[in-house]
Amino acid sequence: MSGPRAPTSPPPVAPRNPPPSRRRGKAAGRLRPVGFDDLGLKRALSDRLLPFLVAAMAFLAALALAGALATAMLAQHWQQGAEAELTIQVPTPDDPAASGHGARLAAVMAILRAEPGVLAAKPMSSDDLAKLLKPWLGDAGTTLALPLPAVIAVTLTPGSVLPDDLSAKLAAAAPDTATESADVWAARLSALARSLQACAAVMLLLVVGVAIAVVTVATRAGLSARRDAIEIVHGLGATDAYIAGRFARRAMRLAAAGGVGGALAALPVLLWLAYLAAPFAQGNAAVTDQTPLIALPLPLWIALPALPLAAAAIGYVTAEGTVRRWLRRLP
Amino acid sequence: MIRLEAVSLRYGAGRAAQAEVLHDLSFHVPEGGFRWLTGPSGAGKTSLMRMIYLAVRPSRGRMIIQGKDIGRAERRQLPRLRRRIGVVFQDFRLLPHLTAFDNVALPLRIAGRPEGQIRADVMEMLRWVGLAAKIDSHPYELSGGEQQRVAIARAVINRPAMLLADEPTGNLDDAQAERLMQLFQELNRLGTTAIVATHNQSLMARYPARTLSLDSGHLVQDE
Numbered sequence: 001m002s003g004p005r006a007p008t009s010p011p012p013v014a015p016r017n018p019p020p021s022r023r024r025g026k027a028a029g030r031l032r033p034v035g036f037d038d039l040g041l042k043r044a045l046s047d048r049l050l051p052f053l054v055a056a057m058a059f060l061a062a063l064a065l066a067g068a069l070a071t072a073m074l075a076q077h078w079q080q081g082a083e084a085e086l087t088i089q090v091p092t093p094d095d096p097a098a099s100g101h102g103a104r105l106a107a108v109m110a111i112l113r114a115e116p117g118v119l120a121a122k123p124m125s126s127d128d129l130a131k132l133l134k135p136w137l138g139d140a141g142t143t144l145a146l147p148l149p150a151v152i153a154v155t156l157t158p159g160s161v162l163p164d165d166l167s168a169k170l171a172a173a174a175p176d177t178a179t180e181s182a183d184v185w186a187a188r189l190s191a192l193a194r195s196l197q198a199c200a201a202v203m204l205l206l207v208v209g210v211a212i213a214v215v216t217v218a219t220r221a222g223l224s225a226r227r228d229a230i231e232i233v234h235g236l237g238a239t240d241a242y243i244a245g246r247f248a249r250r251a252m253r254l255a256a257a258g259g260v261g262g263a264l265a266a267l268p269v270l271l272w273l274a275y276l277a278a279p280f281a282q283g284n285a286a287v288t289d290q291t292p293l294i295a296l297p298l299p300l301w302i303a304l305p306a307l308p309l310a311a312a313a314i315g316y317v318t319a320e321g322t323v324r325r326w327l328r329r330l331p
Numbered sequence: 332m333i334r335l336e337a338v339s340l341r342y343g344a345g346r347a348a349q350a351e352v353l354h355d356l357s358f359h360v361p362e363g364g365f366r367w368l369t370g371p372s373g374a375g376k377t378s379l380m381r382m383i384y385l386a387v388r389p390s391r392g393r394m395i396i397q398g399k400d401i402g403r404a405e406r407r408q409l410p411r412l413r414r415r416i417g418v419v420f421q422d423f424r425l426l427p428h429l430t431a432f433d434n435v436a437l438p439l440r441i442a443g444r445p446e447g448q449i450r451a452d453v454m455e456m457l458r459w460v461g462l463a464a465k466i467d468s469h470p471y472e473l474s475g476g477e478q479q480r481v482a483i484a485r486a487v488i489n490r491p492a493m494l495l496a497d498e499p500t501g502n503l504d505d506a507q508a509e510r511l512m513q514l515f516q517e518l519n520r521l522g523t524t525a526i527v528a529t530h531n532q533s534l535m536a537r538y539p540a541r542t543l544s545l546d547s548g549h550l551v552q553d554e
């Protein structure tokens with residue numbers, strides 16, 4: 001040791017080092033310098049591939065979430081509309097009713113008005129009807145005096161259901177009366193919506209699974225690239241928690257960065273889809289309406305920032321588990 | 332404190348098991364004791380050291396380190412024990428991406444010592460081994476002897492209860508070897524148990540001490 005000191009200078013081993021304090025949080029100073037990279041993970045778990053793969057996963061997750069959400073919302077909207085409305089056609093409305101009293105239309109209206117679930121029942125005026133038919137019949141509807149059926153638009157009290165025997169009752173009063181409920185369509189729609197949501201859920205699960213696999217593979221590669229360093233640090237008394245924590249924090253940062261990237265990339269796509277979907281969700285609003293572009297549904301505004309958090313959690317937990325399992329091979 | 336009772340070592344386990352490299356070793360080094368460890372190349376000196384610094388577990392027999400029966404110790408109890416053992420590896424084993432300063436500071440950081448307490452200690456140690464000017468150099472920028480001195484500084488920075496040095500003077504000149512022995516003696520005087528493996532007969536002659544001799548994995552001398 002040809003140091004600047006004289007060879008006779010005592011070695012610096014006076015008993016001055018206190019045993020490491022267990023209450024180190026209170027002791028002066030922080031632990032380790034910022035960015036201290038004893039395992040060389042900046043290169044072994046590099047910021048090249050992992051964040052991009054995680055970003056792709058987050059992007060797909062965002063689309064899946066948006067799909068599930070949009071399906072749910074549209075289905076709900078349609079279903080509400082469908083449940084609340086009913087059209088009833090009465091052919092030859094002016095013929096006498098089956099009971100013999102009054103016209104058929106009046107008899108049907110009387111039954112409907114007596115029904116507690118019916119909020120409103122309104123026969124369309126023949127003008128309305130003619131207007132409705134004009135594209136098909138031209139002015140013939142009015143001029144030819146075709147025998148037009150009466151059409152009654154029935155609005156139900158929200159949440160109420162009509163008795164099953166209503167159409168039979170109506171047909172008894174006025175033969176051939178057709179009750180057109182949207183129930184069947186509502187059922188079909190909700191079945192479709194449920195299937196689409198199941199697909200979205202499967203896609204989310206797959207995305208999570210692939211993300212876990214990606215982090216695992218990257219961590220394993222990092223482990224074999226840094227095997228020597230890990231063995232040295234392990235030999236110096238580092239616990240499994242210390243070593244696994246190093247990897248976990250690095251993987252968490254990279255995954256979170258990927259999550260942010262994926263969510264940001266998904267944002268314009270989702271806004272565009274929301275813009276396209278807006279007319280459907282708002283019922284009769286025309287496509288030409290200037291829908292504000294920030295019109296993402298609230299749950300999506302919550303789900304998007306959750307993506308980086310979820311990615312970070314997946315990165316942390318996966319890397320921690322992978323490293324701890326690997327470390328069991330060391331004594 | 333080190334005690335071995337009929338300890339054997341075989342590398343690999345199960346199907347991958349290889350031939351035994353250490354056979355039926357029994358010896359005792361009391362707290363604060365000093366031993367030279369000699370023997371021809373391939374005799375098993377490094378293997379014995381590896382066992383004592385807990386890098387491999389004995390395949391047979393009983394080994395007690397610092398009062399702890401290693402055969403019965405749980406895996407999670409070992410890190411705490413390892414922190415009390417300073418090791419100078421035959422091949423240094425410095426971390427290539429860390430500077431000399433960070434390499435020497437590593438045991439303190441692993442032990443959870445706050446940064447505020449580290450700098451002065453590490454600087455003093457590096458100054459003492461004559462590397463004050465090289466604190467920011469990476470191992471590949473250092474000569475063999477300089478790397479060895481960094482390895483020595485790292486081994487003693489935490490003032491370990493046990494010191495295991497494997498050929499620590501291999502790359503040092505006589506004056507440096509002399510200073511190293513002073514350091515080891517000082518630590519030993521302060522209560523550190525030490526085993527130093529060496530081929531350096533003249534150093535052993537200048538610092539006579541009890542000697543463990545290995546030959547082909549057998550302990551042939553302990554006096």
Ligand SMILES: Nc1ncnc2c1ncn2[C@@H]1O[C@H](COP(=O)(O)OP(=O)(O)OP(=O)(O)O)[C@@H](O)[C@H]1O
Nearest residue numbers: 342349352370371372373374375376377378379421
């Ligand atoms: N990791 C290992 N796996 C299998 N065999 C090993 C391993 N390390 C060492 N050996 C074998 O153990 C025997 C003893 O080796 P060891 O390194 O302990 O000798 P040594 O006394 O330190 O030699 P030297 O003086 O050359 O350093 C050798 O025959 C070697 O081949």
Ligand SMILES: [Mg+2]
Nearest residue numbers: 376377421497
């Ligand atoms: Mg050796």
